[in-house]
Amino acid sequence: MFSSCHIYRNLQQVRQLNKKLSSSSAAWVSKRLHDPYTKLAQENGYRSRAAYKLKEINKKYHVFDKKKSQNIVDLGAAPGAWCQVAKEECNSNSKILGIDLLEINPLRGVSFMQANMLLKSTMLAIRDYFNNDVVQKTDDKSLLTVDVVMSDMLHNLTSIRFKDHLKSVDLCNAGLVVCFNILKPKGSFFCKILAGPDVDQFVRRCSKLFDNVEKFKPRACNDSSREFYIVCRNKKDIKISLKELLKNDQQ
Numbered sequence: 001m002f003s004s005c006h007i008y009r010n011l012q013q014v015r016q017l018n019k020k021l022s023s024s025s026a027a028w029v030s031k032r033l034h035d036p037y038t039k040l041a042q043e044n045g046y047r048s049r050a051a052y053k054l055k056e057i058n059k060k061y062h063v064f065d066k067k068k069s070q071n072i073v074d075l076g077a078a079p080g081a082w083c084q085v086a087k088e089e090c091n092s093n094s095k096i097l098g099i100d101l102l103e104i105n106p107l108r109g110v111s112f113m114q115a116n117m118l119l120k121s122t123m124l125a126i127r128d129y130f131n132n133d134v135v136q137k138t139d140d141k142s143l144l145t146v147d148v149v150m151s152d153m154l155h156n157l158t159s160i161r162f163k164d165h166l167k168s169v170d171l172c173n174a175g176l177v178v179c180f181n182i183l184k185p186k187g188s189f190f191c192k193i194l195a196g197p198d199v200d201q202f203v204r205r206c207s208k209l210f211d212n213v214e215k216f217k218p219r220a221c222n223d224s225s226r227e228f229y230i231v232c233r234n235k236k237d238i239k240i241s242l243k244e245l246l247k248n249d250q251q
């Protein structure tokens with residue numbers, strides 16, 4: 001299965017490759033070749049078409065602020081298009097950290113970490129990255145240093161829809177745990193999720209930590225894809241345990 005974030009720059013090479021592929025893979029490549037967002041991304045120097053999803057999210061929800069510096073975490077950042085957009089749309093003094101399982105080519109003004117978001121050690125490494133300036137970690141609140149947590153994480157899809165859905169919810173939960181640990185009160189979080197029965201449970205979980213929680217499908221998401229985003233704004237300034245946050249509540 002191909003990763004949707006990969007742009008093929010050499011069309012001729014792709015057409016040659018196309019001939020060798022199975023019919024479903026060939027259809028996938030052909031769709032990408034004629035996709036307007038892929039073309040736009042190539043023309044405008046973005047590393048993937050995902051750039052346009054983030055542009056739509058920011059246009060609607062104004063997560064980036066040109067007027068003040070922000071600490072921004074990009075989970076599942078490879079190949080780096082969201083970091084490119086974040087850099088363009090936020091204040092130039094902002095700090096952006098991208099994390100991915102894959103290595104990411106350097107991008108000026110952005111730091112990258114190659115790590116697995118499903119490991120607790122990665123969460124701690126992110127916290128330490130943004131916590132350099134805090135001389136004495138007096139209480140938990142001093143560790144809430146991040147303004148925006150965004151996650152476009154997606155695993156390699158299988159042919160089993162339900163399994164893919166559950167895996168995507170796991171990745172969303174990993175993002176929510178990052179918010180629990182280091183997002184400032186009033187901070188924003190948004191994450192990609194694949195449609196399925198556990199979406200509503202995840203939304204309820206997010207509502208424990210945020211005042212506003214919405215589902216949003218940017219136009220740049222393919223109509224046929226099951227992906228959309230959960231957008232959470234205004235992190236509540238409340239005390240809640242991680243156990244309570246992740247508990248499965250009844251409707």
Ligand SMILES: C[S@@+](CC[C@H](N)C(=O)[O-])C[C@H]1O[C@@H](n2cnc3c(N)ncnc32)[C@H](O)[C@@H]1O
Nearest residue numbers: 050076078079080081082100101117152153154
């Ligand atoms: C759709 S791509 C992200 C595209 C990116 N937003 C961009 O603009 O270029 C999804 C990424 O999630 C990453 N990913 C999946 N599971 C992960 C995990 N457990 N930890 C970190 N990254 C993960 C994948 O390696 C992949 O690069």
